[in-house]
Amino acid sequence: MTERTLRIATRNSALALWQAEFIKAELERLHPHISVELLGIKTQGDKILDVPLAKIGGKALFVKELEEAMLDGRADLAVHSMKDVPMEFPQGLGLVAICERGDPTDAFVSNQYDNVDALPEGAVVGTSSMRREAQLRAYRPDLEIRTLRGNVNTRLAKLDAGDYDAIVLASSGLKRLGFDARIRYCIPETISLPAVGQGALGIECRLEDQELVDLLRPLNHADSADRVHAERALNKRLEGGCQVPIAAYALLEDQDTLWLRGLVSSVDGREVYRVEGRTPRAEGERLGRELAEDLLRMGADRILAEIYGYKVD
Numbered sequence: 569m570t571e572r573t574l575r576i577a578t579r580n581s582a583l584a585l586w587q588a589e590f591i592k593a594e595l596e597r598l599h600p601h602i603s604v605e606l607l608g609i610k611t612q613g614d615k616i617l618d619v620p621l622a623k624i625g626g627k628a629l630f631v632k633e634l635e636e637a638m639l640d641g642r643a644d645l646a647v648h649s650m651k652d653v654p655m656e657f658p659q660g661l662g663l664v665a666i667c668e669r670g671d672p673t674d675a676f677v678s679n680q681y682d683n684v685d686a687l688p689e690g691a692v693v694g695t696s697s698m699r700r701e702a703q704l705r706a707y708r709p710d711l712e713i714r715t716l717r718g719n720v721n722t723r724l725a726k727l728d729a730g731d732y733d734a735i736v737l738a739s740s741g742l743k744r745l746g747f748d749a750r751i752r753y754c755i756p757e758t759i760s761l762p763a764v765g766q767g768a769l770g771i772e773c774r775l776e777d778q779e780l781v782d783l784l785r786p787l788n789h790a791d792s793a794d795r796v797h798a799e800r801a802l803n804k805r806l807e808g809g810c811q812v813p814i815a816a817y818a819l820l821e822d823q824d825t826l827w828l829r830g831l832v833s834s835v836d837g838r839e840v841y842r843v844e845g846r847t848p849r850a851e852g853e854r855l856g857r858e859l860a861e862d863l864l865r866m867g868a869d870r871i872l873a874e875i876y877g878y879k880v881d
């Protein structure tokens with residue numbers, strides 16, 4: 569095969585750079601004849617830091633500029649946290665690999681308290697996600713949940729400055745950046761069901777670039793991909809991005825059976841609808857769509873209509 573230099577379009581946050589460097593190293597290890605460069609790009613989501621994400625909306629907040637770079641040939645591929653990847657791709661682009669999933673849980677980080685149960689009444693907890701907020705409120709209605717934005721370093725600094733008694737953020741992000749020691753407790757999925765795709769990386773590229781598609785294929789991890797696709801099917805039916813109180817989490821109970829749990833909650837945590845089901849793993853996406861229908865019937869349609877301003881039908 570010809571020598572080739574691949575360019576990865578990446579955001580400039582520490583986490584995005586770590587993820588892009590990780591895939592660069594994997595590609596260079598798998599294919600010694602290619603070299604890989606990073607192309608740093610600022611996205612809309614990086615520019616607007618002072619407003620809660622849910623308010624600015626837009627499912628493609630962190631990916632649009634990366635996709636433009638691939639479409640106009642400045643870059644060959646993009647590495648995404650699957651959690652941030654929209655359901656639809658621009659014409660000509662697509663997801664060609666989902667890598668082995670890391671820790672999917674939400675991490676409880678605090679300088680004083682060991683876990684959610686140890687927090688005193690009325691404690692102040694920081695999180696930027698409606699999904700985490702809603703589930704924390706459902707579990708501990710007394711907590712005061714406050715917005716927390718910024719990259720991982722900024723969020724930890726705000727905790728250390730005493731702005732919060734605890735913060736909740738993705739375990740995988742903390743681990744990737746070497747902050748394992750800050751995780752006091754990985755919140756079990758029974759309390760905080762993870763976001764769709766949380767902990768998994770995905771790779772997007774131009775689908776007509778067959779040579780590149782072939783180079784990326786070995787990075788796909790079939791077990792992780794089946795789990796994440798089932799979660800995404802549920803999310804797609806609900807038209808969710810990562811800025812709504814929707815959670816979905818799939819596990820392989822054995823090599824053939826996929827177990828999917830899903831949840832939609834009101835932001836105040838007072839209404840929580842939970843579903844779960846099992847299916848042969850090849851049919852995970854169908855199960856995801858079915859469970860989404862169940863959620864809509866149970867009352868999620870009302871909650872989502874309020875958040876979106878229109879009815880999902």
Ligand SMILES: NCc1[nH]cc(CCC(=O)O)c1CC(=O)O
Pocket residue numbers: 649650651652736737738740741765766767768769810
């Ligand atoms: N929305 C930001 C974002 N996108 C992906 C991760 C973490 C890494 C992952 O889920 O793989 C984070 C940070 C967080 O949620 O705390």
